[in-house]
Amino acid sequence: MSALIQIFVDNILPILLIAGVGFTIKRRFDVHPRTVSTLLFNVFSPALVFSQILKSDIGGDEFIRIFLGTIIFQVAIALIALVAATLQRTTPGERANLMIASFCLNAGNFGLSLVGFAFNQEVFSRAIVVFIANIATNYSLGTFVASHGHLPISRSLLSVFRTPAVWALVAALAIRGFDLSIPLVVTRSIESLGNAALPLMLILLGLELGQFGRFGQFRLVTTGVVIRLLVSPFLALALAALLGITGPALTAFVIQASMPTAVLTIIFTTQFDLERDLALNLIMVSTLLSPFTLSLLIYLFR
Numbered sequence: 001m002s003a004l005i006q007i008f009v010d011n012i013l014p015i016l017l018i019a020g021v022g023f024t025i026k027r028r029f030d031v032h033p034r035t036v037s038t039l040l041f042n043v044f045s046p047a048l049v050f051s052q053i054l055k056s057d058i059g060g061d062e063f064i065r066i067f068l069g070t071i072i073f074q075v076a077i078a079l080i081a082l083v084a085a086t087l088q089r090t091t092p093g094e095r096a097n098l099m100i101a102s103f104c105l106n107a108g109n110f111g112l113s114l115v116g117f118a119f120n121q122e123v124f125s126r127a128i129v130v131f132i133a134n135i136a137t138n139y140s141l142g143t144f145v146a147s148h149g150h151l152p153i154s155r156s157l158l159s160v161f162r163t164p165a166v167w168a169l170v171a172a173l174a175i176r177g178f179d180l181s182i183p184l185v186v187t188r189s190i191e192s193l194g195n196a197a198l199p200l201m202l203i204l205l206g207l208e209l210g211q212f213g214r215f216g217q218f219r220l221v222t223t224g225v226v227i228r229l230l231v232s233p234f235l236a237l238a239l240a241a242l243l244g245i246t247g248p249a250l251t252a253f254v255i256q257a258s259m260p261t262a263v264l265t266i267i268f269t270t271q272f273d274l275e276r277d278l279a280l281n282l283i284m285v286s287t288l289l290s291p292f293t294l295s296l297l298i299y300l301f302r
């Protein structure tokens with residue numbers, strides 16, 4: 001028990017404290033999260049992806065296993081949530097909310113920060129791959145589900161190619177593949193921007209959670225949280241065994257797959273007129289309960 005408490009204090013409590021700063025700023029000064037979100041999306045996250053992939057030792061086969069494994073995992077979780085929503089006879093809006101809350105992982109704000117604190121550089125580099133695959137699925141499948149299937153899947157997929165972090169990944173892989181050299185001034189600048197990404201991600205998490213009103217809709221929230229925090233680790237382990245994901249990649253894959261619901265789901269509620277309060281409840285409750293499950297997972301994977 002003392003080991004679990006120490007893991008929480010050393011690795012998860014700092015995340016909650018930094019997010020708490022963002023939460024307090026939102027409640028006291030009513031700072032809008034959009035500015036921070038825009039900077040992260042277009043500048044800091046792509047810089048982090050580029051710098052980390054560029055200096056990683058991930059091979060092509062391992063990269064494909066992690067990337068495809070993440071997409072397969074998210075699709076499988078979406079189907080599980082669809083079945084759960086159907087059994088509970090939810091409305092189309094509730095079903096969409098439950099599905100995107102279940103498969104949209106907070107692999108950025110929470111996940112990369114936690115992996116960075118708890119594990120070594122090898123695990124962190126592979127967590128970046130999960131993060132990128134998660135972004136691709138969130139913006140494609142997430143858009144399709146949130147629109148209740150009315151938006152063509154081809155149009156949903158196009159949103160992936162408007163994501164700067166995806167292009168940063170492509171650029172880093174191309175540079176590595178062709179063994180190109182980059183001037184030191186460029187790499188240092190990009191790496192410095194990337195280093196600022198994690199604290200900003202946590203501030204943004206707090207700013208988003210600062211919009212939370214009150215707890216409610218306990219049946220759907222319980223279903224979403226159970227899928228996100230309890231079902232997901234076991235499914236990730238099974239998929240990893242099936243795909244041959246081992247070593248640092250296994251750690252990154254399972255830990256990232258076990259993250260709470262992504263704050264990105266708030267964007268979907270606004271864009272597609274879903275229930276904002278339900279989305280905020282799913283984010284808040286999964287985030288507050290995740291330290292219990294994540295502390296245990298860190299203990300098991302160390």
